[in-house]
Amino acid sequence: MQTLRQHRCSHRRSDKATDVTVITLIPTRQEPVMSESSSPSCAQVRLRNGRRVPALGLGSWNLGQGRHAPEQEIQALQLGQQLGMQLIDTAEMYGNGRSEQLISQAIGRTQPPYVVSKVLPSNASARGIARACEASLQRLGVRTLDLYLLHWRGGSDLAEVVDAFEALRDAGKIRDWGVSNFDVDDMEELWAIDGGPHCLVNQVLYHAGSRGIEFDLLPWCAAHEVAVMAYSPLGSRALLDHPVLHAIGQRRGVAATAVALAWAIRSGNVIAIPESGTPAHVRANAAACTLQLHADDLAEIDRAFAPPTRKQPLDLL
Numbered sequence: 001m002q003t004l005r006q007h008r009c010s011h012r013r014s015d016k017a018t019d020v021t022v023i024t025l026i027p028t029r030q031e032p033v034m035s036e037s038s039s040p041s042c043a044q045v046r047l048r049n050g051r052r053v054p055a056l057g058l059g060s061w062n063l064g065q066g067r068h069a070p071e072q073e074i075q076a077l078q079l080g081q082q083l084g085m086q087l088i089d090t091a092e093m094y095g096n097g098r099s100e101q102l103i104s105q106a107i108g109r110t111q112p113p114y115v116v117s118k119v120l121p122s123n124a125s126a127r128g129i130a131r132a133c134e135a136s137l138q139r140l141g142v143r144t145l146d147l148y149l150l151h152w153r154g155g156s157d158l159a160e161v162v163d164a165f166e167a168l169r170d171a172g173k174i175r176d177w178g179v180s181n182f183d184v185d186d187m188e189e190l191w192a193i194d195g196g197p198h199c200l201v202n203q204v205l206y207h208a209g210s211r212g213i214e215f216d217l218l219p220w221c222a223a224h225e226v227a228v229m230a231y232s233p234l235g236s237r238a239l240l241d242h243p244v245l246h247a248i249g250q251r252r253g254v255a256a257t258a259v260a261l262a263w264a265i266r267s268g269n270v271i272a273i274p275e276s277g278t279p280a281h282v283r284a285n286a287a288a289c290t291l292q293l294h295a296d297d298l299a300e301i302d303r304a305f306a307p308p309t310r311k312q313p314l315d316l317l
Contacts, residue, residue, distance in 0.1 A: 042084030042289035045271050047200050048225040053114050055265040056289050057087030059275035064102035065095040068277040076282045077106035083286040089273040091118035100139035116147040121154025129164035148174040152181040162195045176200045183314040184220050205315045206230035208305040209239045212312030233264040233272040244304040248297050254287040261288035
């Protein structure tokens with residue numbers, strides 16, 4: 001069943017705001033059930049609360065902003081879900097809400113994906129988080145977010161953020177919550193707050209060319225059962241053009257992108273969310289769902305992209 005709802009959303013970037021009228025279909029949406037039978041083609045990551053999510057999802061940083069035709073981006077998202085990438089990551093910041101609006105047209109209704117969105121630190125007050133969450137729900141056309149993240153820390157009061165997230169969860173607006181762009185010291189401060197250890201995910205930059213988190217943040221998250229969600233897991237064109245990734249891909253019969261993604265999710269505690277605006281790119285990425293890199297493949301990548309030997313500043317985009 002779907003309910004037709006008309007509302008006015010305030011999209012804010014910096015100090016400028018615009019009001020737009022949006023008509024959405026609000027579906028009766030059941031919680032995604034990620035199991036081996038529902039997503040047989042993709043490896044999964046088990047969250048601390050027992051929920052399982054695909055290790056490979058769909059990012060949307062530039063979607064809905066004219067880089068590709070909207071119809072093509074919707075087709076790409078739909079294909080990704082069909083291929084087992086049943087996790088879609090977005091944020092209120094992406095295209096000032098346009099990414100969420102486009103995703104609403106691609107969400108599968110019979111087998112809904114695991115939907116992740118993020119709140120800006122400028123909205124990270126008790127009232128601001130509640131309003132931002134409601135606006136994201138309206139733009140996405142869903143009743144509940146599976147995972148809601150603080151986009152980055154900024155000057156937010158972590159105790160207030162935790163209380164707001166817990167209230168949203170109790171109200172049924174979100175199922176779980178987490179953070180993004182948090183380093184070890186941020187995570188330790190969060191853990192000292194009442195309710196802070198309910199955080200399930202930390203979304204950070206991670207790819208073969210940016211391995212700094214392997215020194216301390218990845219081990220910390222593994223020890224505290226916090227899943228890591230890797231944004232921009234394909235890095236730059238220089239990474240994808242690297243001869244080592246191409247050589248491994250040729251041996252394994254996949255594109256270099258699949259090699260890079262399989263490498264990113266190899267630990268079993270990392271979820272990768274590459275952005276793909278075209279069906280062709282999605283299909284190439286999806287090969288990583290079942291690609292198991294061999295020990296010699298991993299050794300080659302280590303020689304080309306050395307793991308960290310000391311603490312490094314958290315890499316950001």
